[in-house]
Every structure is written in structure tokens, then in C-alpha cells.
Amino acid sequence: MGHLLRGTMLHLLTGTYCVIDTILGDTDRTVELDLGCGKGTFALGLAALYPERLILGSDVMLGRLRRLERKAQRLGVGNLQLLRANNLDLVAYQLPPASVHRVHLLCPDPWPKARHRIKRLVTTDFLCRVARVLRPGGILHMATDHLPYFDAWARILQRLEAFRPDPGGISDIRDLHTDFELLWRENGRSVPHVAFRFEPRSAG
Numbered sequence: 001m002g003h004l005l006r007g008t009m010l011h012l013l014t015g016t017y018c019v020i021d022t023i024l025g026d027t028d029r030t031v032e033l034d035l036g037c038g039k040g041t042f043a044l045g046l047a048a049l050y051p052e053r054l055i056l057g058s059d060v061m062l063g064r065l066r067r068l069e070r071k072a073q074r075l076g077v078g079n080l081q082l083l084r085a086n087n088l089d090l091v092a093y094q095l096p097p098a099s100v101h102r103v104h105l106l107c108p109d110p111w112p113k114a115r116h117r118i119k120r121l122v123t124t125d126f127l128c129r130v131a132r133v134l135r136p137g138g139i140l141h142m143a144t145d146h147l148p149y150f151d152a153w154a155r156i157l158q159r160l161e162a163f164r165p166d167p168g169g170i171s172d173i174r175d176l177h178t179d180f181e182l183l184w185r186e187n188g189r190s191v192p193h194v195a196f197r198f199e200p201r202s203a204g
Contacts, residue, residue, distance in 0.1 A: 007073065007078050008069055008072035008073055008077055008078065008080045008081065008082065009069070009081055009082065010065050010066065010069045010082045010083075010084065011023060011081065011082065011083050011084065012062075012084045013083055013084060013085040013089070013090065013094055014060065014084055014085060014086060014089075016094075017093065018094060019093065019094060019095070019096055020083070020094055020095060020096075021096050021099075023056070023081050023083075024054065024096070024099055029052070029053060029054045030050075030052070030053040030054070030101045030102075031053070031054045031056065031099060031100050031101050031102075032046060032053060032054070032055050032056065032100065032101060032102045032103075032104065033056045033058065033090075033095075033100045033102070033103045033104065033133070034046070034055065034056065034057045034058065034104045034106070035058055035087050035090070035091075035103060035104065035105045035108075036058065036059055036087060036105065036106075036108055036121075037057035037058060037059050037068070037082075038059060038061075038064060038178060038179060038180065039064055039067070039068065039179045040057055040064070040065075040068035040071070040072075040082075041177070041178060041179045041182070042104065042106060042176055042177065042178045042179075043055055043056075043057035043068070043080060044057075044068065044071065044072055044075070044077060044080065045176045046104075046173065046176055047072070047077050047079050047080040048075070048077055049173075049176070050079075051077075051078070051079050052079075053079060054079055054081065055079055055080045055081070056080075056081050056082075056083055056100075057080060057081070057082050057083070058082075058083040058084075058085045058087065058090055059082075059083075059084065059085075060084065060085070060086060062084055065082045065084055068082060069082055087121060087126075088121075088126065088129065091103075091126070091129040091130050091132065091133050092129045092132070095133045096133070097132055097133065098132075098133070098134065098135045098136070099133055099135070100133045100134055100135065100138060101134075101135055101138050101139070102138060102139040102140075102141060102169070103130055103133070103134060103138070103139070103140050103141065104141045104142075105121070105122070105140070105141070105142045105143075106141075106142070106143045106178045106180075106181070107143060107144055107145065107178055107180040107181060107191065108120075108121050108122065108144065109121070120149070120152075122142070122149070122152070122153055122156065123156070124156055124159070124160070127140075127156060127157070127160055127163070128160075131160075131162060131163075131198060131200070134198040135198075136198065136199065136200055137197060137198065137199065138197070138198045139166065139169035139170065139195055139196070139197055139198070140163060140195065140196045140197075140198060141169065141170050141173075141193065141194070141195045142193070142194055142195075143178075143181065143191050143192065143193040143194070144191065144192070145180075145181075145184050145189060145190075145191045147192075150192055150194075153194065154194075157196060161201075162198055162199055162200045162201070163196040163197070163198060163199075164196060164197050164199050165194070165195070165196055165197075166195050166196060166197035167194075167195055168195075169195035169196070169197055170193060170195045177191075
């Protein structure tokens with residue numbers, strides 16, 4: 001791996017075909033990826049809580065990422081790297097294989113209308129791409145307020161034997177929430193979370 005980056009930086013990956021191994025730095029660091037980090041409250045909170053870990057926050061909205069970069073720099077958070085990237089591209093080829101210890105996918109767009117469901121991110125194809133970047137024993141953490149989407153995740157994951165339910169995989173971050181989840185909680189609505197441990201047969 002390349003040298004360890006210091007300080008929060010924004011990396012533009014959209015429209016590129018590259019492997020971002022230099023961003024990851026030391027191989028012995030725990031690496032966590034917040035896919036679709038939005039305004040970044042969760043990613044920033046995670047980075048502040050665990051300064052020894054490397055936190056990656058990805059999104060396609062450049063304005064959001066620039067604001068998050070400035071906020072992290074003001075707060076002196078040095079272990080957060082921001083990636084302007086398409087989620088599918090990022091996990092398909094822009095991150096090295098088996099490079100991430102935990103992936104967070106929190107409140108993705110549920111596309112609730114039947115005619116729009118083809119646009120949903122969570123599919124068998126997407127989860128297989130996530131499996132490519134997860135280290136053996138790594139955690140996939142997902143949350144949504146849309147229960148039909150939540151149920152669809154369960155059906156898909158039941159067919160992927162390498163992902164095993166592991167609620168304890170997120171016990172250290174139960175007090176961290178996204179902006180979207182905080183909004184729903186203020187209105188008395190809950191947002192269910194699930195965690196799965198990636199256990200490929202080759203690792204056992």
C-alpha cells in the first residue's frame with residue numbers, strides 16, 4: 001500500500017477506472033466505508049469516535065462532500081477520506097479486493113413505487129460487489145426506514161450463504177445515526193438496522 005494520508009481530503013473518482021490503494025495507507029488499519037454518506041453526520045461521528053481507524057465516506061453529490069470536507073478540517077478530524085464515486089463502481093473495481101473491514105449502507109433511496117424498483121441499489125449483483133471488497137470476517141451494516149425494502153434485503157441475503165446474521169457486528173456504533181435517521185427519530189419513527197458477517201468458504 002502507499003503512504004498514509006493525513007487529514008481529511010476529497011478524492012474525485014467519478015468517470016475514472018482506477019484502484020485507490022494509496023488512500024488506504026497502512027494495511028493493519030481498520031477500514032470502514034460509509035456508502036452514500038450524504039451530509040456525513042454518521043461518517044464524521046464514526047471518524048471522531050475511532051481516530052485509529054480509517055473512515056471512507058462516498059457520495060456522488062460534490063457539494064455535500066466539499067461541505068463535509070470543510071467541517072472535518074475545522075474539527076481536526078484526520079482519519080476521514082471522502083470519495084466522490086458511484087457506489088457500484090466503487091465496490092466493483094475502485095477499491096482493492098478484501099480491503100474493507102465494515103461497510104455501512106444507511107437509508108439508501110428505497111424507490112418505493114413499483115415502476116422505480118429497478119433503480120434500487122441493493123440487489124444480488126451489488127451485494128456480490130460488496131463481498132469483493134469486504135475482508136473475511138468483515139461486516140455489512142444496512143438500515144432503512146422503508147420496511148418493504150428491508151424485507152427485500154432479507155430475501156436476497158438468505159440466498160447468499162457467505163453473509164451470516166451478526167447483530168453484534170454493530171454493537172460499538174449504536175449511538176451513531178445518519179441525518180435522515182435522526183429526522184425520523186424526532187418524528188417517533190424507528191429505522192431498523194441489520195448486520196451480516198462475511199464468511200466466505202475459502203476463509204474457513
